[in-house]
Amino acid sequence: QKEVEQNSGPLSVPEGAIASLNCTYSDRVSQSFFWYRQYSGKSPELIMSIYSNGDKEDGRFTAQLNKASQYVSLLIRDSQPSDSATYLCAVKGGGNKLTFGTGTQLKVEL
């Protein structure tokens, strides 16, 4: 079992819709969770972090965490073509290094 799992996609949503990206992790002692956006040919860019159960909102982005289910998600409201990218889920446990999923490719269609 991979430590951090994501559906590779592509996930296609129409412009203006809500995109929902999901991630599960295997290490129960994981303490913090991050979402990175990676455009093709570019390096990952941190867009959200979450540490406590529940929702955390930042502009059009909402991160959701459920530690009991070992599940973290990212919602993107009012999706724009510029949101088309690969979204990487990353988990940090007690070792100070991030473990990344393989990413979900999001395509926002006009």
Next chain:
Amino acid sequence: GAGVSQSPSNKVTEKGKDVELRCDPISGHTALYWYRQSLGQGLEFLIYFQGNSAPDKSGLPSDRFSAERTGGSVSTLTIQRTQQEDSAVYLCASSSNTDNYYGYTFGSGTRLTVV
């Protein structure tokens, strides 16, 4: 500097040659990480430096890979006797705090191609 700086941005080398990749972290960031990303794959952890502590080398794939960090700042990743499977984008990241609640800032990466 303003961001994490990596050089070179692209490197093509012949199989069997040694290569050195450089990372200059954000000024004041004490933690430095190396990852690599193969085509269509996720990020694979290689090595982690924190201050003057012994580095976490648990992700280095073989003894052909080594890294050092001089003066707590610039880091060099060295790959000896390169193989074709070493072809990937090598990403460096730095962080201002080793607290679990901080993410990383990545550099733009070095694309290594072994021919």
